[in-house]
Amino acid sequence: MTAWVDCAEKHGCGKVVLVGHSAGWAAVRSYQANRRDQRVIGLVCASGTVQTGVAPPDSEKPAEAKRFMAVGENEALVRDPKRSFPSYISAATFMDMANEALSSRDFFGVHLPNQDVTKLRCPLLAFYGTWGTSAGNRIWSCSSPALNTSPPALLGLTQ
DSSP, X not given: OHHHHHHHHHTTOOSEEEEEETHHHHHHHHHHHHHOOTTEEEEEEESOOSSOXXXXXXXXXXXXXXXXXXXXXXXXXXEOTXXXXXXXXXXXXXXXXXXXXXXXXXXXXXXXXXXXXXXXXXXXXXEEEOSSSSSHHHHHHTOOTXXXXXXXXXXXXXX
């Protein structure tokens, strides 16, 4: 992520807004929460996980992902165990998420104190789009007190 921000700066864009979708949402929010890069003036996080589990994944899925990665097949697909329907992510993305710190996984502080959202020093727009109404109440009910003390934030829902 730093290399991308460096490249933008080198080409005359001294201030950037980072945008992450799906698993990319975790990458941009974690980057800014941990780096506090002054060149980042905002985050847009679309369709990521809001109410994440804090339990580690079962040992079978990480072992499968590690086997793929050991033979250079980082993009091989592993079934996403969080979904109730067939959904797949790359072995590399699975391991990134499995190795993420608990405070980063529970970014909004649904399960844990000291949420990473409180580390942000730039505006955050987070939204979840869906064709149905499956996400609506879940997003609004997971708001934590951290959102009241963090930098300007807007948590929205699109349908």
